[in-house]
Amino acid sequence: MEGQDENLVDVDVYDDGISRFPEYAWNSAPTDLLATRRQLRAAGLRPGGHGPVAQLRCRRCSYQPHAACTHLAWLYRIDLAKPKIPMTLAKEAALDRAMATRTTCPVCQVRFDYCLPLKTLGSCWPCSPEGIQTREHHDRELGRDTAGTTALAA
Ligand SMILES: [Zn+2]
Ligand SMILES: [Zn+2]
Structure with a gap:
């Protein structure tokens, strides 16, 4: 078990990997702060030069909160979003x-x-x-x- 702990420290993948992203259940993400790409587009916005900061579990997974969601949607920061090209x-x-x-x-x-x-x-x-x-x-x-x-x- 000690070896495993060392691995967790050494392996870089945990620093920028998907596992680090906060995961929100369907309808639980702060809609004034975060939005999916589709939601941004609907508001005439696009992700403002930064990567996703969190993930949103799909609607279906709200019925099975312990299962790993295979339809995760990226969430972007609304305050950094830029206007879509006119x-x-x-x-x-x-x-x-x-x-x-x-x-x-x-x-x-x-x-x-x-x-x-x-x-x-x-x-x-x-x-x-x-x-x-x-x-x-x-x-x-x-x-x-x-x-x-x-x-x-x-
Ligand atoms: Zn899901
Ligand atoms: Zn010619």
């Missing part, structure tokens, strides 16, 4: 991502300032088979090579 900004970011896929050529990864005919060409015009033909034809006429084109682009 919806408009999140929407803008999503729109911009959608726009980026429509304006970025999957072949050369260049982003254009207009929507590419990805459904028909599948790439920007210079990357499309016809575009390459036209360009090669064009370059031959002008006596240019691809190195010249690269220099222009850079």
Whole structure:
């Protein structure tokens, strides 16, 4: 038994491990201090740059308080919570991502300032088979090579 006690002191896992978190039974956590991620989100908040500080046992376990809960929810400090990213900004970011896929050529990864005919060409015009033909034809006429084109682009 002595050896076990020494282990408890030496093993670091007890310092930052789950076993250290206070565990609250369902509906017993101080709702003015702690909230789950879902509760924070409902209040327009998100965890403010810190890890969970406690755990909440699930509703079902309130009927069997001695069983180990397998549906523990993390609890975060409300006083440290930060406002969620405003919806408009999140929407803008999503729109911009959608726009980026429509304006970025999957072949050369260049982003254009207009929507590419990805459904028909599948790439920007210079990357499309016809575009390459036209360009090669064009370059031959002008006596240019691809190195010249690269220099222009850079
Ligand atoms: Zn449970
Ligand atoms: Zn391209």
